[in-house]
Amino acid sequence: MTAVIRAEGLTKFYGASRGISGLSLEVEPGEVFGFLGPNGAGKTTTVRLMLDLIRPSSGRLELFGLDVRKQSVAVRSRTGYLPGDLRLYERLTPRELLRYFAALRGLDGLGEGKRLAERFELELDRPIRSLSKGNRQKVGLVQAFLHRPDLLLLDEPTAGLDPLVQITFNELLREVAAEGRTVFLSSHILSEVQRLADRVAIIREGSLELVEAIETLRARAFVRVEATFAKPPPRGAFAGLPGVRELERRGPVVVFALEGPADPLIKALARFEVLALDSHEADLEDFFLALYRNGASGAL
Amino acid sequence: MLSSVFAKTLRERLRAFRWWCLGTLGFVALYGSVYPSISGNKSLNDLIKNYPEALKGFIGFGGNLDIASGAGYLGSEVFSFWGPTVLLAVAISAGAAALAGEEEHGTLDLLLSLPLSRTRCLLEKLAALVCETLALAFVLWILLVVASYSAGMGVNAGNLGAAVLVLLLFALDFGVLALAIGAATGRRALAIGLSATLAVAADVVNALAPLASWLDGVKLASPFYYYTHGDPLRNGVNATDAIILVAIAVAFAAVAPLLFRRRDLAAP
Numbered sequence: 001m002t003a004v005i006r007a008e009g010l011t012k013f014y015g016a017s018r019g020i021s022g023l024s025l026e027v028e029p030g031e032v033f034g035f036l037g038p039n040g041a042g043k044t045t046t047v048r049l050m051l052d053l054i055r056p057s058s059g060r061l062e063l064f065g066l067d068v069r070k071q072s073v074a075v076r077s078r079t080g081y082l083p084g085d086l087r088l089y090e091r092l093t094p095r096e097l098l099r100y101f102a103a104l105r106g107l108d109g110l111g112e113g114k115r116l117a118e119r120f121e122l123e124l125d126r127p128i129r130s131l132s133k134g135n136r137q138k139v140g141l142v143q144a145f146l147h148r149p150d151l152l153l154l155d156e157p158t159a160g161l162d163p164l165v166q167i168t169f170n171e172l173l174r175e176v177a178a179e180g181r182t183v184f185l186s187s188h189i190l191s192e193v194q195r196l197a198d199r200v201a202i203i204r205e206g207s208l209e210l211v212e213a214i215e216t217l218r219a220r221a222f223v224r225v226e227a228t229f230a231k232p233p234p235r236g237a238f239a240g241l242p243g244v245r246e247l248e249r250r251g252p253v254v255v256f257a258l259e260g261p262a263d264p265l266i267k268a269l270a271r272f273e274v275l276a277l278d279s280h281e282a283d284l285e286d287f288f289l290a291l292y293r294n295g296a297s298g299a300l
Numbered sequence: 301m302l303s304s305v306f307a308k309t310l311r312e313r314l315r316a317f318r319w320w321c322l323g324t325l326g327f328v329a330l331y332g333s334v335y336p337s338i339s340g341n342k343s344l345n346d347l348i349k350n351y352p353e354a355l356k357g358f359i360g361f362g363g364n365l366d367i368a369s370g371a372g373y374l375g376s377e378v379f380s381f382w383g384p385t386v387l388l389a390v391a392i393s394a395g396a397a398a399l400a401g402e403e404e405h406g407t408l409d410l411l412l413s414l415p416l417s418r419t420r421c422l423l424e425k426l427a428a429l430v431c432e433t434l435a436l437a438f439v440l441w442i443l444l445v446v447a448s449y450s451a452g453m454g455v456n457a458g459n460l461g462a463a464v465l466v467l468l469l470f471a472l473d474f475g476v477l478a479l480a481i482g483a484a485t486g487r488r489a490l491a492i493g494l495s496a497t498l499a500v501a502a503d504v505v506n507a508l509a510p511l512a513s514w515l516d517g518v519k520l521a522s523p524f525y526y527y528t529h530g531d532p533l534r535n536g537v538n539a540t541d542a543i544i545l546v547a548i549a550v551a552f553a554a555v556a557p558l559l560f561r562r563r564d565l566a567a568p
Contacts, residue, residue: 014564044567051413054564077415085568087406091312092302100302104414143410 002065004029004151004182005050010059012045019045020206023059027184027199029150032177034197034214035186038284042206043186044084047153050184051081063151077105080144084155084186086136090129094122094139101143111146120168133160141169145176152176155186170196190284194218202287209291222257223279224286225265229254230273238268247289257282257290305411305421309428313394317432320390321439327386328440331377332447339452341368357507361528370453371533374444374463379533383440383467388499391433391475396491398425399560400482406568419557422483426553429475437468455533462532469545470527474499476552483560499524523548 005027012019020042027033037043048054049061052072061068063075089097098113105111117124122138123131131139137160144152158166173183173196187193193200193214200217202209229252238246243260258265258279269277282290302308338344345368348356356365361375399422402408412418441464445457478495482488502524509519519525526545530538 048409048565048567053409053412053567055562073415073417076413079413081410081413083409083413083568085406087410087568089407096302100308101414103303104305104411104416106415 002029003027003062004031004064005033005184006060006062006065007046008060010046010049010061011057012042012049012054013057018042018206019054019057020049020203023203023206023208025201025208025211027182029182030177030180031199032173032183032185032197034193034200035184035203036188036190036193036200036284037186037203038188038288041188041203043188043203044155045206046203047081047084047155047184047186050153051076051079077147078150080147080149080152082140082144082152082154082157084159086140088128088136088139091127093125093127094131094142095124097128097139098124098143098146102146105147107147112148113142113146116142116145116172119172120165134162134165137161138165145172148181150181152181152183153186154183156188157185158187158189158192188284190287191281194221204288222259222282222286222290223262224282225256225258225262225277225279227254227256227269227274227278228252228276230275233272237272238265241265241268244268245290247286255289257286305416305424306428309398309425310431313397313428313432316393317390317436320386320436324386324436324440325443327382328378328443328447331374331382332451335370335373335447335451335453338368338373339370344368353511354508357510358503361531361533370448370451370455371459374448374453374455374460375531375533378444379463379467379528383464384470384499384503384527387433387437387440387467387471388474388496390436391429391471392478392492392495392499394429394432395475395478395480395495396482396488398422398429398479398482400486400488400491403482403486403566404488408565409568412565418561422479422557422560426476426479426556429479430472433468433471433475437464437471440464440467459533459536462535462537465537466527466530466532466542466545469542469549470523473523473545473548473552476549476556480552480556480559483556484563486563486566 003026008024010023011021023046035043035046045054049056050063050068052068055069064078066075068075094117098110102109102111102113120138120142122135122142128136128139141157144154158169161169176183185193185197194217197214199211199213201211232252233254238244241264243258244265245257246254247257248255256265302311345366348365348367359376359380361380366372367376399408402411412421441461444460444464448455448460474495477498478491481494482491502522505515505522506519506524506528509515523545526541530541532538
């Protein structure tokens with residue numbers, strides 16, 4: 001089966017400054033593909049290259065086996081796009097905007113828009129300029145799904161959505177995937193991608209760090225434990241503990257990555273005077289910290 | 301109503317367009333009501349005869365300075381200054397808003413994520429620009445016809461139409477130029493500033509040409525020359541002038557998609 005997205009050595013420079021470099025990946029039909037990275041890593045650049053809004057410096061990029069430059073209109077007719085920085089026609093109402101976009105996509109009326117607007121409880125007849133951030137984001141989502149596209153390019157889709165609407169959004173993504181359609185989900189939030197994606201690529205400073213199934217990533221997940229001591233403990237005091245790695249030291253504060261049972265670490269900590277203890281599931285930043293502690297080989 | 305980029309663009313422009321029409325009505329009414337007190341006043345012509353040559357170049361539409369006649373009056377007052385200003389303002393603002401305005405506002409990102417080629421988008425915006433400027437020229441023509449008859453200026457509808465048509469073509473040159481600059485750069489202020497500056501330069505070169513012989517060749521590059529030198533208020537449309545003005549607009553319109561297609565669009 002043809003990959004829905006195939007990038008080979010995709011590189012984009014803006015003048016001398018980096019967008020992305022040497023990006024290669026394939027996304028299969030029916031996948032929810034997470035594209036994870038901190039802000040400025042090149043996520044938006046990648047998505048805008050797919051839509052031919054910007055042009056690659058080098059490399060190849062095909063969607064549905066079509067060249068995104070030469071067959072751009074055909075590519076875009078099968079794609080729905082939610083920009084990371086959504087700008088809408090302020091004077092229109094959502095109904096007018098959706099009707100306009102539906103017309104430009106060759107659809108009658110609102111397409112799927114009416115059904116989706118009901119589902120997201122989006123008011124259709126108030127001017128967009130009077131809508132809250134969350135409601136604008138709903139307009140952006142509805143227009144992206146309007147024509148039942150084969151591929152959804154969603155750049156930070158849950159920004160500004162309240163938790164209840166996020167649940168609706170999650171359900172919608174699962175349905176889309178179940179229908180064999182494909183989602184390319186760009187995000188800087190690890191937990192969001194973990195919850196929704198089948199596979200994930202991690203991008204940092206314009207380059208792919210790793211591409212993995214979400215289960216593999218989850219298996220690598222760890223708990224971040226931050227301990228504040230009365231006095232900085234000697235270096236090497238926590239070496240060799242099973243499932244425990246030191247990530248970072250800042251004076252009396254030591255940050256650990258913990259995989260598996262907490263007991264060995266707790267016992268080791270108890271030998272010192274601990275003033276404070278904080279632990280939570282690792283987020284993306286912790287992940288990168290762990291990644292770079294171990295070199296860029298990808299071994300966490 | 302919102303079935304195409306063309307229709308959407310026209311609808312967006314309609315709000316401001318109503319004010320342009322109202323302003324045009326006001327000015328034409330003012331010029332019409334002042335004319336009777338100037339008509340046949342030969343001493344005014346004598347006064348103008350003593351104007352510096354440089355000034356005469358700016359107000360003598362088609363080289364004619366008989367301000368006491370209807371055609372001379374309209375030429376100096378409406379077609380030398382106020383008419384071009386209004387039509388240029390509308391055409392240039394529409395041209396700059398078309399692509400650069402939408403790109404700066406950030407909506408172009410979403411619009412061109414739809415299955416719409418950049419050339420198609422540009423051409424629909426161009427068509428809207430032409431329609432809007434044409435509509436205002438039409439309104440101007442009707443109002444001038446009414447003013448000419450009611451104030452007894454003695455310029456017939458055909459010659460007024462000829463002058464307005466050449467004025468329209470002249471304004472479109474700079475409107476399309478603004479659209480092309482916007483297409484090439486995505487910068488609205490640059491599109492407005494550069495087009496307006498060139499329009500003023502075109503007027504100045506043409507007006508000062510009689511004073512400096514070296515400008516004689518340069519004025520042939522000025523659209524203002526083709527707009528005025530045939531004196532359309534008296535002679536009707538000069539076909540060569542009209543064709544040259546159309547050719548200039550077509551040249552800008554032909555280059556614009558080439559520049560627009562090849563570049564990166566700015567992220568919102």
